[in-house]
């Protein structure tokens with residue numbers, strides 16, 4: 392499994408996958424982020440994921456599952472997702488920070504688009520409602 396973008400979301404996701412015995416290649420362009428996770432993931436590499444050559448050198452095109460965990464930088468998210476799709480990776484997941492972002496990722500052919508903040512808001516609503524029922 393490849394996780395691209397090791398911010399709060401990608402970092403948590405990658406560590407959870409490692410805990411479940413999944414081998415994880417983590418990629419981020421920020422040296423400090425990569426250093427902070429070195430040793431915790433199977434491999435951690437500094438690279439710009441919008442560059443096809445960089446991804447190929449890392450063998451990303453040979454994986455069958457990849458997650459684009461870049462959110463705020465819309466251009467980087469879209470370019471990275473587009474490369475992963477063009478590699479023919481069977482299971483591409485990507486995080487979207489808005490409905491429009493999610494729509495573009497789907498149009499590119501991303502197989503699973505997640506909206507963490509939106510989805511977590513809905514989950515917390517269920518939890519809050521459940522908790523509130525305890526007091527009725």
Ligand code: ATP
Pocket residue numbers: 395396397398399400401418419420421424438439440441460461462463464467
């Ligand atoms: P989070 O909420 O998970 O912290 P975010 O959406 O606020 O994420 P972003 O700035 O989009 O944060 O990026 C998440 C991570 O992706 C950062 O650690 C950033 O260095 C990395 N990143 C951004 N662009 C690229 C790129 N082109 N190549 C590799 N890593 C990238």
